[in-house]
Amino acid sequence: MKTTVIGGGNGSFAAAVDITLRGHKVSFWRRDPAALGPARAAGGIELKDFEGTRFVPLAEITSDLGQAVEGAELIVAPIPAFGQEDLAKALAPYLSDGQVIYLPPGTFGSYVMMKALREAGCTADVAIAETGTLPWLCRKHGDNLIAITTRATRLPTGVFPARHSERALAVIEQAFPGAIEPVEDALSGALMNAGPIIHPPLIVMNAGPIQHFEHWDIHNEGTQPTIRAVTTTLDGERIAVREALGYAAPHFPLADHYSADGDEWMYGALAHDKLTDSGDWREKLDLYTHRYMREDLALGLGFIVSVGRWLGTPTPVAAGLFAIGGAMVGEDFEAQGRTLEKLGLAALNRQEMIDLLREGI
Numbered sequence: 001m002k003t004t005v006i007g008g009g010n011g012s013f014a015a016a017v018d019i020t021l022r023g024h025k026v027s028f029w030r031r032d033p034a035a036l037g038p039a040r041a042a043g044g045i046e047l048k049d050f051e052g053t054r055f056v057p058l059a060e061i062t063s064d065l066g067q068a069v070e071g072a073e074l075i076v077a078p079i080p081a082f083g084q085e086d087l088a089k090a091l092a093p094y095l096s097d098g099q100v101i102y103l104p105p106g107t108f109g110s111y112v113m114m115k116a117l118r119e120a121g122c123t124a125d126v127a128i129a130e131t132g133t134l135p136w137l138c139r140k141h142g143d144n145l146i147a148i149t150t151r152a153t154r155l156p157t158g159v160f161p162a163r164h165s166e167r168a169l170a171v172i173e174q175a176f177p178g179a180i181e182p183v184e185d186a187l188s189g190a191l192m193n194a195g196p197i198i199h200p201p202l203i204v205m206n207a208g209p210i211q212h213f214e215h216w217d218i219h220n221e222g223t224q225p226t227i228r229a230v231t232t233t234l235d236g237e238r239i240a241v242r243e244a245l246g247y248a249a250p251h252f253p254l255a256d257h258y259s260a261d262g263d264e265w266m267y268g269a270l271a272h273d274k275l276t277d278s279g280d281w282r283e284k285l286d287l288y289t290h291r292y293m294r295e296d297l298a299l300g301l302g303f304i305v306s307v308g309r310w311l312g313t314p315t316p317v318a319a320g321l322f323a324i325g326g327a328m329v330g331e332d333f334e335a336q337g338r339t340l341e342k343l344g345l346a347a348l349n350r351q352e353m354i355d356l357l358r359e360g361i
Contacts, residue, residue, distance in 0.1 A: 001073050001074060001171070001175070002024070002025045002026075002072045002073060003019050003025070003027070003072060003073070003074045003175055004026075004027045004068045004069050004074070004075045005019065005026055005028050005029065005078075006075060007083075008032070008035055008036075010136075010138045010139055010146065011079075011104065011136065012028075012076075012078050012079070013140055014138040014148055015076045015078055015104075016056075017044075017056040017146060018136065018148070018151070019175045020056050020058055020059070021047075021056060022174075022175060024174070024175060025059040025060075026058050026060070027059060027060040027061075027062060027069075027072065028045075028058050028062070029064075029068035029069075030063060031063060031065075032063065033063040036061055038144035039058070039061050039144050043057050043058070044056050044058045044061075045058065045146060046144055046146070047145075047146055048145060048146070049147070049149075065090055065091065066094045069091065069095065069099075070094065072099060073098075073099065073100065074099075074100050074102060074171050074175055075099060075101045075102065076102045076104070076175065077103055078103075078134055078135075080291055080294070081107035081109050081112075081295045081299045082295060082299060084103070084109040084113050085112055085116045088113040088117045088120065089116055089120050091117070091122075092120035092122035093120075095122055096126075097125045097126070099124065099126045099127075100127050100128075100129065100167075100168045100171045101127070102129050102131075102157075103128065104134055105130060105131055105192075105193045105194070105195060106129075106193065107190060107193055107195075107299050107303060108190040108303055108343075109128075109130060109190075110130045110158075110160035110186040110189070111160055111345075112338070114128055114160055114161075114361050115343075115361055127160070127161070127164035127167065127168035128159070128160050129157050129169070129186070129189065130157065130160075130189045130190060131158075131180075131189060132155065132189070132192030132193055132252060132266055133152060133193070133266045133267070134152075135152040135155060135176060135179070136148050136149075136152065137149040137278075147278070150267050151267075152266050152268075153178075153179055153264065153266070153267065153268040154179060154181055154264060154265070154268075156188075156250075156252060156266075157172065157183060158183045158185045158187065158188045158189025158190070158192075159189075160186035160360060161186075161358055161359050161360030162185040162357055163358055165182060169182055183247070184247055185357040186357060187245070187357055188242070191238060191241060191245075191304070191307070192252055193300055194252070194257070195296040196238075196296045196304060197231060197238055197254050198231065198254065199296040199297065200234070200292070200296060200297040201227050201234060201321065202218040202219070202222055202292065203218070203285075203287065203290065203292040203293050203325070204324055204328065205222075205226075205227050206218050206222040207328060209221075210285045211287065216282070216285060217282040217283075218285070220282070230317065231254060232254070232255055233317050234318055234321070235255070237304070237314075237315040237316075237318050238304055239251045239253065240315075241304060241308050241311065241315065244311045245307075250263065252266060288329050293325060293329065297321065297325040297333070298325065298336070298337050299337055299338040301318055301325070302333055302334065302337030302339050303337070304318050305322050306341060306346070307340060309340075310345075322334070
């Protein structure tokens, strides 16, 4: 299966090597030709994981998006949520019927991208799926080496429009064998996104040490019992929103990520310990630009707050963190975030939302 991998971040590098290792032909695309230089010169990417360090050759490395997408059954786009609309506009001329786009994770980007595709004149009958987390705990070491600490074993995935779920999930399953767990639709998939639950408390409640120390590991020293308590309450609000929408368990409670005794979470057992032991998350953080603020808080958390508001389901901790985050960077996240109001969906009733999620735009 030809698979196109989009982007130049940690997840994109991990996707390119891992999907190649699973026997698929990968076309690796980055917008910036110069940034592709090291991978293109080598003909692939260095991978470091529990098996050691080795070179993974890629079938195609290109900055030509049309070339990368042509003939691809699957397009994997582990890019920041704030880049999804622009990506959809760039993809619009090149997509064809039957292609599947996978957003790991999505922040309801499946709807955002489909809307942008249609507004750009794309009529291709594609499916866009999203899941609850990046399928790898990973970090780039230099220009052309990706270190993968662990891989996801459970990826709850929803498809927009849901009428394409069976076909789309069968395609995605080929790239992530044994890991894909179907959920009802793309909104259910969006409300599995762990980033807006893990990261906003960490970035807000660690703001002092982040700005004071040259490097700080918010997943190690920054994950203290009081912060975990806030995270647990915040996750309870997410689950309450899912239940109010009628979505079925499992809801993948975040407490299982931190526990060795709970149900297997998305990354399997002891993933948090593997993450902190790696040392890869001890880094310099910029509160104003980091993805945890710009993606998970400004977009992801705001989305959950807006869905709760639409349902009449209270989300006080989410709303509080959302407001504080905006105050920290001096911006009105409510006015510019990814909310149902901003997406033009807040006026829908429950049945209209169900119909949209099933039939698409």
